[in-house]
Amino acid sequence: MSLFKRAVFSEITSHAGIVFSTLLVVWLSVLIVRLLGEAANGDIGANVVLGLAAFSSITALPVIICVALFVAVLTTVTRSYRESEMAVWFASGLSLADWLRPVMRFALPVAVVVAALTLYASPWAYGQIAEYRQRFEQRSDLSKVTAGQFIETDEGRRVFFAESPTHPGDELGRVVARIIEPDWLSVVTADSAAIRTEPNGDRFLVLGRGHRYDLKPGTPELRLLDFDHYGVRIESRTDPASLDAARQRALQEIKARPTLDLARLGDRESLSQLMWRLALPIAVLNLALIALPLGAVNPRLGRSGDLLMAGLLALLYMNLINLSRGWIGSGALSFGVGVWLVHGLFLALGLFLLWRRIRVPRRRRKTMRAVAG
Template identity: 75%
Template structure:
């Protein structure tokens, strides 16, 4: 490989590594904040936050890799023009089209990795995410109560807070529970709690040594009880709730379906998901090649305008892919046309821009001013 190709490949790889690590850290930061918020609200368990973060990162890798490759090629080409290194390469007999081979040398392996992720790894990761969430949703109310944390159950009808146990044999220490019923607002406090399972399989959260306060909203009616033992029945999800959860899970499972099942399914939703999985590696190749003419800028002009245009082009590309996926899912666009239409348009745009950059304009003829004839 020539010195030019080695330097281009090395610089693109270096920039891609920096951009990829930066985007991944930003993604993980935002994701962890969201997952910790869900854990604080009781939507997911605190013990599955790291697992969900890992699997969610796998699903985000195809887009992160595509964007990283696009920015890396764009930055490399722009830097060579800004610092006038391209003048040296042009003087050595090279042109802008000689960038295609080293860029493809970096882009093709990345596209292969993206294809593996979208066709194999991402569906598996989505299945693991769905399994984590489904497993937590099927837990009883008690299993969601953890020491030092407020937990909402039954859509906020029950709120629990518990401390660490202080007595042997207890599973929870001091417990405070707020229960909203059709006519009463109840607050229960107890010194300790434990689980008790009846012979018929019913489970109870048994509170020991506590107080119960009942208030009927809008009236002065008030009740107070002291108890030695008080039981909350912890029922599993009812059939209606299970049906609701099943419907929600069915909507999420389209992304989790293996690729071979999508190929054998002729529904519009399956075609749209298959189109998305095929489009991401193609988009990575197209964006990498498109970054070559987008990065060929005039060093005398400002850099912000060119970077902004390149960002808008990349954003438009990904949005059009999403739009095509929606049209395929709704039956407004055929699968074959939807897969190749956007990529074909941007490939033609890339070739047109390369032609514009490579085209050598003929010099303008000098202006000849007419002079009056001598007398």
């Protein structure tokens, strides 16, 4: 490999690594804050936050990689123009077209990685996310209660609060529960609570000494019950059959379906998702091509406008891919046209911009030779 190709490949790799790591850290920061908020609201368990963050990151990697590669190529070309390094390469007989080989040498393996992520890894990760959430939904109400937190279940009709246990053998300390029934509003308090499983598999929530208050809204009717022990049967919803059903429902999620299943089903929704999975690897190559002419700036002029235009063009590209996916899903656009239309337009745009950037230096060289002659 020549000195030029090694220098370009090395710099793009360095910039891509920095941009990728930065975007990934930002993504993880926002994602973990959102997941912790869901855990505090009782929508997910606190013990699955890290697992959901890992699987969600896998689903986000294709887009992050696309953006990182585009920015890496763009900044590499821009830096070469800004520091007059490009003038040295031009004086050596090279042109902007010679950048295509080292850039594509870097972009092709990245496109293969993105294809593996979108076609295989991301559907698996979406399936794991759906299964994690459905497993939590299948848990009993008490198993969602965490000491020191208010937990809403059954669409807000049940609210629990539990303290940490103070006696050995207790699973929970003092418990307060508010239960809304069709005719009654009940408040139950107990000194302790534990789950007992009978030999036949029946599960009971056993409360220690406590009180139950029943109020009928809109009437003065009130019932008061004191108890030493209060047992409530809990239907087990975590048996293997229900978990298998949860897995089947997770697989029915469109984003979790394997790629071969999408192609075999052939309905609009499946084809739109298949188009998205095929679009991202192609977008990697197109974005790398478009970044070459967009990164060519005049070092004597400001560069913020060119970089802003490049960012807007890349954003337009990704939005048009999303728009095409929506059109395919609604039937407004056929799969055969939608899968290549946007990529073909931006490939033509990238080649035109590259040809235009190459043509300008050639015209300048011819003019200088004519003046010198």
